[in-house]
Amino acid sequence: MIIITLCLEQARAAASRFPSPLLSARRLTKVFHLGTAVYALTGVTADIFPGEFVIIRGPSGSGKSTLLSLWAGLDRPTNGQVMMDGVSFDTLSEAALSDLRRRRIGYVFQLFNLVEHLSALSNVALPLTFSRTPHWYVEERCQRLLAWVGLSHRAHHLPRQLSGGEQQRVAIARALANEPALLLADEPTGNLDTHTTDEIMGLMAQINAQWQQTTVMVTHDERLDVYADRVLHMADGQLVAVSRGGRHR
Template identity: 50%
Template sequence: MTILETQQVRKQYQMGEVTVDALVGVDFTVEEGEFVAIMGPSGSGKSTLLHLLGGLDGPTDGEVTLAGQRLSKLSDRQVTLIRRRNVGFIFQFFNLLPTLTAEENVALPLLIDGQSIKKHQEKIDRLLEMVGLSDRRHHKPDQLSGGEQQRVAIARAFVTDPAIVLADEPTGNLDSKTGDEILRLLRRSCDELGQTIVMVTHDAKAASFADRVVFLMDGRIVDHLKMTGDQAEDIRQIQRHLRALEV
């Protein structure tokens, strides 16, 4: 089943006199339970696409369909509700609230949605366990390492049982060993929970954890690649496709 779809999506940013064409007609589909990576040069529109997919911003033209809902037909308020209930976000800079503990940061999306933490305590415990932070639950972000902070952000992204997790360079600020742990965690959530994941990354190795890779250039999808499961070979293929984009 298709869970996420864009049809001829365009995005222009107006900078005074200058119009920036960030996306120029993107058709993109994600099936339920897929793990898709988005790659492409800096400025090619990856983050813009991820923001539109999650309803954080609206397209200039075209349609985004999220969990069966055509977002252009909805009010901002309705889009916000659909986003809260269906999308978990993981960002490059973790975006944790510094005054909250790890556990409170994980619970935050529930609070924002007006739900009781008590009712969800078991799930919060399970997620902290899943990311290996049960013994760090009372730590504030500045008492956690970068990898631990990102694991908090991952648990937070999962806490509402979102249909879709969107991740923008989730390993961009981590060393490669910690990054690998995060990627294995995402892969496992896809394999074991059927989690749908769309991840933007610059890193061929990170992308090789996905089921397929979509390549963006100048606001267009210019290429696709399916992973074979032979990671070394997949990484080589991804690098070859990336080199082809760097004309």
């Protein structure tokens, strides 16, 4: 009995030293057919571990957005596998995949993608619209999220009454509304000036540090490497290098 307990303890210790990936790409290929074939990804293999802040960096056209949209389950690969918590997306129906996306993944876009005629608060509440979450809890959680991103005083403003940085804060709060396991962001600072970029990156870093929010962010800005645990470098549809980010230096 003692031996079994010891073995279990050792197994647990080993598992915590080598955690299972939250998200994986296995030999991912994506080909778009536009008369001629465009090879957006040609065999990308990578793992993302729980709690990591990972940046995907590479020049325009290198396949960053394609990889992120496959990881988000927004599109299907031509070949290869995407897995989340060990479950391969190709075993899931479209309905099951969109359910997983709604429950487990938050997505932030370069152009914010807020709904123009809804207030900041209603935008944040959108992912919870069709959930069974009680109304009072939705209201309270969304108010708390807006406060957390520093926008309590803008709760009833429309997107066009907000600055770019404020709109992106609302979009980040919205992406977190359903407590996703995974936060994906495609060039979230691509439309912002340097000062606002630093504010948004500070916020994303704080979310990751405080809530151990697993975050994968695409950018072509090497200045942002300082915020990451790891940087995956892409070129011509391939993962060409992995480097340490500046977060722990």
